Amino acid sequence: MTTVKKDKAETIQEFWNNQALQHQTELAATTPDPLAKDLEIAALVRHLDPGRDTLEFGCGNGGNILRLLDVLKGRITGVDYAEAMIEAARKVVRDHPESKRVSLQVGDILADPEGLGTFSQIFTTRCLINQTSLDLQVQAVENMERILDPGGRLVLIESVSQGQEKINELREMIGLKSIPYHWHNLYIDEPAFLERIPASLHHVETDNFASLYFLISRVFNARLVPEGEEPDYLSEINKIAAQLPSVGELAPLKLYHFEKMQ
Ligand SMILES: C[S@@+](CC[C@H](N)C(=O)[O-])C[C@H]1O[C@@H](n2cnc3c(N)ncnc32)[C@H](O)[C@@H]1O
Helix, strand or coil, rough: CCCCCCCCCCCCHHHHHHHHHHCCCCCCHCCCHHHHHHHHHHHHHHCCCCCCCCEEEEECHHHHHHHHHCCCCCCCEEEEEEEHHHHHHHHHHHCCCCCEEEEHHHHHHHCHHHHCEEEEEEEECCCCCHCCCHHHHHHHHHHHCCCEEEEEEEEEEEEEEHHHHHHHHHHHHCCCCCCCCCCCCCEEEEEHHHCCCCCCEEEEEEEEEHHHHHHHHHHHHHHHHHHCCCCCCCHHHHHHHCCCCCCCCCEEEEEEEEECCC
């Protein structure tokens, strides 16, 4: 009998298909944390230009696109390599009155992107962290750069290992265990990643939009939970943290805003 050993990338893609099959159109397919999602959407609204045609790579089950449809006035394209995610995304957007402006398709951020056309704005939300090496994360950025118009905007919300380490240091200082990395994630190594961004992409800003929220939810709230209980993502203290302006650089989640030179 021959056994076929799947490589890690294939197993990760299978994981995302299973997430979509299990959770369908629910937020839980792509994140367990509804307040962090609200903060991601607010950050995208601040950094995306409402007038441009937009591509989201790794769009999952379409939750971002649905929430951005009232804000972004151009065409919106969502691409994901998990077929079950795209099927769920079609269900998520189909009843929206503006759904005609949306096109959804199966595609890999690591494949040749030319067939997708060009865009004046591209974004990701926790997509690059599913690529299995820094080389592949950089390749994904290079692919997006190829189909970005001159003057185009690239907005990346990704998780960064240096931010995770900072939160874990604080947790350990008050007797909490470190939060482990998920097996399917490779968090961005910020200095190494930024050094390899294509020269045509000007780094406009890093937005530490989730710093205060992670400090409160992953340190304060986690410490206040009685031993043996799981912290509630929707606890009152988390809700308060999500309403306040962010301070510091303590979260793994960050937004990088780049512009392609003319
Ligand atoms: C954490 S989920 C986030 C989904 C969506 N961006 C959101 O914020 O709701 C990551 C998504 O990236 C997709 N993904 C991971 N690697 C990809 C790749 N190489 N090409 C296209 N999509 C990918 C997964 O299938 C999954 O739907």
